[in-house]
Amino acid sequence: MDIPVILLLIHLTQTQIKALVESTSEKEARCPLGQFPCGNMSQCLPQALQCNGHKDCPNGADEWRCGDNIGLADFIGETLQNRPAISSFLNECFLQEYPESCDCIQTDVKCVEVNLEEVPLVSSNVTWLSLRSNKIQILDDFVFSEYSALERLFLQNNSLQFISKNAFSGLYSLKKLFLSNNLISSLSPGVFKDLSQLEWLMLDHNPLSSLTHETFFGLRSLVFLSMVYTSLQQLPHPSFCQHMPALDWLDLEGNQIQTLNYSILKTCSKLEVLLLMDNRITRIPEDTFQSLWKLGELNLSGNRINELPKNTFKNLSKSLLKLNISYNPLLRIHPSHFNHLTQLQSLALEGIEIPDIQTKMFLPMKNLSHIYFKKFQYCSYAPHVRSCKPNTDGISSFEDLLANMVLRVSVWVMAFITCFGNLLVIGMRSLIRAENNLHAACIKVLCCADCLMGVYLFFVGVFDVKFRGQYNRNALLWMESVECRTIGFLAMLSSEVSVLLLTYLTLEKFLVIVFPFSNLRPGKLQTGVILSSIWLMGFIIAAVPLMNEDVFGNYYGRNGVCFPLHSDRQEKPTSKGYSTGIFLGLNLVAFLVIVFSYSSMFYSIYKTGINATDLRSRLHRDVAVANRFFFIVFSDALCWIPIFLVKILSLLEVEIPDTISSWVVIFILPINSALNPILYTLTTSFFREQVELLLCRWQRRHTLKKDRKSLTSSTIFVETARPQCYHPPAYLQQLSLVEADPRYA
Secondary structure (H helix, E strand, C coil): CCHHHHHHHHHHHHHHHHHHHHHHHHHHCCCCCCEEECCCCCCEEEHHHCCCCCCCCCCCHHHCCCCCCCCHHHHHHHHHHCCCCCCHHHCCECCCCCCCCCEEEECEEECCCCCCCCCCCCCCCCCEEECCCCCCCEECCCCCCCCCCCCEEECCCCCCCEECCCCCCCCCCCCEEECCCCCCCCCCCCCCCCCCCCCEEECCCCCCCCCCHHHHCCCCCCCEEECCCCCCCCCCCCCCCCCCCCCCEEECCCCCCCECCHHHHCCCCCCCEEECCCCCCCECCCCCCCCCCCCCEEECCCCCCCCCCCCCCHHHCCCCCEEECCCCCCCCCCCCCCCCCCCCCEEECCCCCCCCCCHHHCCCCCCCCEEECCCHHHHHHCCCCCEEECCECCCCECCCCCCCHHHHHHHHHHHHHHHHHHHHHHHHHHHCCCCCHHHHHHHHHHHHHHHHHHHHHHHHHHHHHHCCCCHHHHHHHHHHCHHHHHHHHHHHHHHHHHHHHHHHHHHHHHHHHHCCCCCCCCCHHHHHHHHHHHHHHHHHHHHHHHHCHHHHCCCCCCCCCCCCCCCCCCCCHHHHHHHHHHHHHHHHHHHHHHHHHHHHHHHHHHHHHCCCCCHHHHHHHHHHHHHHHHHHHHHHHHHHHHHHHHHHHHHCCCCCCHHHHHHHHHHHCCHHHHHHHHHHHHCCHHHHHHHHHHHHHHHHHHHHHHHHHHHHCCCCCCCCCCCCCCCCCHHHHCCCHHHHCHHHC
16 A cells, blocks of 8 residues: 555545534534533433443444544554565566575565575565565665665664665665664765655664754655654754655654754644654744644653643644643643644643643634543543543542442441441450550550541542532542541541551560560550650651642642552652652551561560470460461551552552552551451450450349349249359460460560
8 A cells, every 4th residue: 555545545534534523513512511412313421421431322322433543653654564465376476586595476575584694686676675684784885776676675673783875776766665673873964865766764763863864865755754762862953854845754752852943843844743752852942833734643742841832833723633742741731722723633631730720721622522631530621522531540430439339339348347346446445454454555546546547438438429420520629628638637647557556566565575574564654655656646647748738739639539649740759759758668667567576476485385384285375376476467468568569660650550549548558447456356365255254244144133033023042053154275274364365465
């Protein structure tokens, strides 16, 4: 397929899309703003249900015409690099000379992966020569001079390091030249001077750090130029297209270009596609694209542009169909930046914070059918655009704060378990007399901290119900609200106080068990000071990000559940450093301390038990202690290790599926708060004994009361057998409480 045919198809496709948009505008006008018709039906559906992968219209019209066609350049490139299959009855070779290791069909020669170290000799009437994936390092002068009929030459994936100035001399009919994936570091001026018919030139993945505009001398028919990942630091200037007046498609992805201005592009008036993603461009002067009056697609994503002049795209108003400025550190998008782009169909703003986003930013783009934001909440400001992405952040969606039923159920279940379990422990420990009142006080304080996590989950569930079906309208207001920051503060306070308390309890037991004669146990006053200090420290950790929004940004309002776990490119450095210090500093150190302490405690208990005379007693005790220690450390690991991993991966800018983040926040983060009552109270031998004694006393009182009633109505009194209260097994009777359960010394 030839280039003119492809360009014609592209033009026809764009024309059809435009006509289709115009023809359906009257139908869409029948639906209110933000809703779109189901084809020729009278039913309207909201933006959230358009192109979401599910057929919501009875006729499935909401999933029609959802493609964006971005990336068409790659598709065409791959198509044109492959020679169309030739019918088997035309497999005869018309060449007199070609290497035995190569294949010949008609006038085409294919020498792929045959370890050639130089260009082979073939007949002069060859029209298609593929030398891909060999070991050719040098192209000497006039090496192709005999092949004036050659139309396609494939030299990619060799080890080419040097191309002589006259290497391509005589290739007057060449239309496509592929030099990708070699080691070419420079190209001499005029090296392509005889390639006046060349339409495609591929120079991808070569270390071409610099070029001059004279390098392209003679390429007056060139339509497509690809220099992807060539380490190019600067475009030849002035007048990059001076010798390429027909250039239509320019792909410069993945280079190191820093400067782009009018003088470079002023002779590129025929350019329709300009791809500059993943370069190092920092500034775009206002008149940069002034001469590109035919430009249909512009991709500036992944650069370092922090400011765009107000009228940057003014001269592209009649031609530009696709614009991508995603992942640039833009400080501000002016409300009138896109006013002139009335023909635009696709706009990508991914990875860009738009704090002053307004509906009027996008209304002038009447033909816009696809828009891409960093946050799905921004979609509410472009209600006239049929396809808006993303639909969700994994936690929230267009309609709901919690995106799916599993999350909605989980948040209520976890809230109930956390609150009920911790309140039960507080109540039971208040009723039951403990041998160690200070330890019991610490456990009750821990339960109070864990209860705050349940309160946090409860409010997340409440606001999910409140915003059900209309979350997108309220998302930004919610994340900026005092309520969101308050529950985020509660979650952080609960998490950090719980971490610090668990670490303190662990260290206390570590000192008692490993150093039993050190007399390092804190008294009542010291315990009170320590507990107060822990709460104060937790309060400070949670409150600091709220003190200066200019420094920390909206620390708690980066997602719908108001918890600052995941980092991204747009997060302020101070905020990112602060959360990293908490999760990978304080919390990670605390986790390692707990693991080390419990390992040391178990070893100390085991070592002491070796000298025990009662083997049965020692085995029972070791198994009980080992099980308890294992589950305590396992629960901590289950909660914290996923959080550590998510934080590390987000700092490394590794793509994390949104569903993982949602499960970490809703289920994994509160798991310690839910399990702590079980691990630290409900399953301990002391607590079980006390509960059984309490039940036994209640049963005895109930029996005595019943006996007294029967005594008043009977003349004969027979003493009822009283219930036997719980007695610990013999092997436990020989042990002190510290030995049986070292957590409750």
